[in-house]
Amino acid sequence: MNKLKIAIQKSGRLNEDSIGILKSCGIYIDNGIDQLKASATNFPIDVLYLRNSDIPQYLEDGVVDIAIVGENLLIEKDKNVEIVEHLGFSKCRLSLAVPKEVEYTGPQFLQGKKIATSYPNTLTQYLKKNNVEAEIHVISGSVEIAPNIGLADVICDLVSSGSTLFKNGLKEVEEILSSDACLVKSVLLSPEKQELLDILLFRLRSVMRAKSSKYVLMNVPNDKIQEVSDLLPVLKSPTVMPLAIEGWSSLHSVIDEKKFWEVIDKLKEAGAEGILIIPIEKMVL
Incomplete structure (x- = not known):
């Protein structure tokens, strides 16, 4: 098998x-x-x-x-x-960082500088693209310590939150790529x-x-169903189910969560009430 x-x-x-x-x-x-x-x-x-x-x-x-x-x-x-x-x-980014007291003026600042990194090939391509010549020191780990021990003027390393840079007295000055x-x-x-x-x-x-979608339910006056439906960033036409209260319906749909927050106020203005947003575990199309 x-x-x-x-x-x-x-x-x-x-x-x-x-x-x-x-x-x-x-x-x-x-x-x-x-x-x-x-x-x-x-x-x-x-x-x-x-x-x-x-x-x-x-x-x-x-x-x-x-x-x-x-x-x-x-x-x-x-x-x-x-x-x-x-x-x-x-998610992370490969960035250049310098000591926080240093004034970074752009890629040409790197000319002649010593740069410590675990990503020499990517850094070399970046320097070449910007017509900069620098001295690259390849380090397999703990790159952020290089400026503090005099090994390098600049580092090129992966950054997520930036907290490690901050703890080592460094600041991020240039993003080379996102990943x-x-x-x-x-x-x-x-x-x-x-x-x-x-x-x-x-x-x-x-x-x-x-992960990027949510199941939404809301109560809507029957005479506002079309208006509310037109506002919803949905995959297809929403499902409409009558409520026990005459003149009202429950409107159900799958939405893009990010787009939903852009229209939430308009939905309420259009008459939608009791809005529920529920996570979806799987969505098969």
């Missing part, structure tokens, strides 16, 4: 989010403590827990079929792999395994669609 081999980061936030989204897709991984390979109990997939930086090479070589990795890593490693879906979690987690596949994937991937993608997209 064919099985997909998926690589995920063996520890850290990306690991937790990756396992979480698989679980949301109804895929449960039977793994023990410190186990580097595990199987799903109800889907033909094996999970390999690998060092993050090694995953793109495993994909290119076809050792694993698919993986969940940050787009920033794919850009840095520049391997022959294919992004299948942006997953929207583990989120991606589902990536090997270009060597067989047709049989592509069929399994298509099933997984169907589940993933249903979960992701549900």
